[in-house]
Amino acid sequence: AQSVTQPDIHITVSEGASLELRCNYSYGATPYLFWYVQSPGQGLQLLLKYFSGDTLVQGIKGFEAEFKRSQSSFNLRKPSVHWSDAAEYFCAVGVTGGGNKLTFGTGTQLKVEL
Amino acid sequence: KAGVTQTPRYLIKTRGQQVTLSCSPISGHRSVSWYQQTPGQGLQFLFEYFSETQRNKGNFPGRFSGRQFSNSRSEMNVSTLELGDSALYLCASSPEEGGCIQYFGAGTRLSVL
Numbered sequence: 253a254q255s256v257t258q259p260d261i262h263i264t265v266s267e268g269a270s271l272e273l274r275c276n277y278s279y280g281a282t283p284y285l286f287w288y289v290q291s292p293g294q295g296l297q298l299l300l301k302y303f304s305g306d307t308l309v310q311g312i313k314g315f316e317a318e319f320k321r322s323q324s325s326f327n328l329r330k331p332s333v334h335w336s337d338a339a340e341y342f343c344a345v346g347v348t349g350g351g352n353k354l355t356f357g358t359g360t361q362l363k364v365e366l
Numbered sequence: 367k368a369g370v371t372q373t374p375r376y377l378i379k380t381r382g383q384q385v386t387l388s389c390s391p392i393s394g395h396r397s398v399s400w401y402q403q404t405p406g407q408g409l410q411f412l413f414e415y416f417s418e419t420q421r422n423k424g425n426f427p428g429r430f431s432g433r434q435f436s437n438s439r440s441e442m443n444v445s446t447l448e449l450g451d452s453a454l455y456l457c458a459s460s461p462e463e464g465g466c467i468q469y470f471g472a473g474t475r476l477s478v479l
Contacts, residue, residue, distance in 0.1 A: 346466025
């Protein structure tokens with residue numbers, strides 16, 4: 253079965269600083285990979301996805317993520333964080349032929365200091 | 367297009383009762399999935415329905431059930447509520463048969479007293 257690890261439970265960055273959130277997955281083949289963001293009391297918003305091809309994917313709100321097969325990683329990055337980016341971020345994996353079931357990591361809570 | 371709509375947004379129930387949550391997917395989406403989110407267990411997959419058939423099921427007891435109607439709207443039912451069922455229940459719809467791209471609703475916050 254697939255699994256997702258987000259090793260950082262909380263991260264604090266200053267506004268304007270760069271950001272990298274880590275995500276490692278476990279799956280025998282190349283999975284579908286996603287990053288979602290959740291603001292308090294809200295559902296999940298899709299930031300970006302990776303299916304195949306170019307390993308650097310661009311998403312909404314200035315986020316990007318890089319798929320590294322050798323490290324089984326899919327880290328999320330943003331060059332300059334804005335105060336409105338404070339939220340919880342979830343990495344998720346889906347499998348080919350498995351319908352639309354996602355396995356989520358435990359999430360990383362991002363705090364932005366002004 | 368309207369997004370995924372979940373009703374109600376908040377529910378308070380007592381132990382032993384049952385509850386039904388509703389989800390209207392994005393127009394044209396035939397797949398609806400349900401997730402439970404709790405502080406202790408995180409986001410856990412409950413089940414997925416596609417064209418009125420349950421296609422995937424997570425590791426939850428039989429008290430958790432669902433169904434999907436011909437218009438793709440879905441309902442989730444929890445019977446004999448337990449305190450541990452208190453959670454945010456999220457519904458997601460998908461535009462494809464696979465591919466796992468899912469769009470989430472705002473959720474239903476269930477509190478069991």
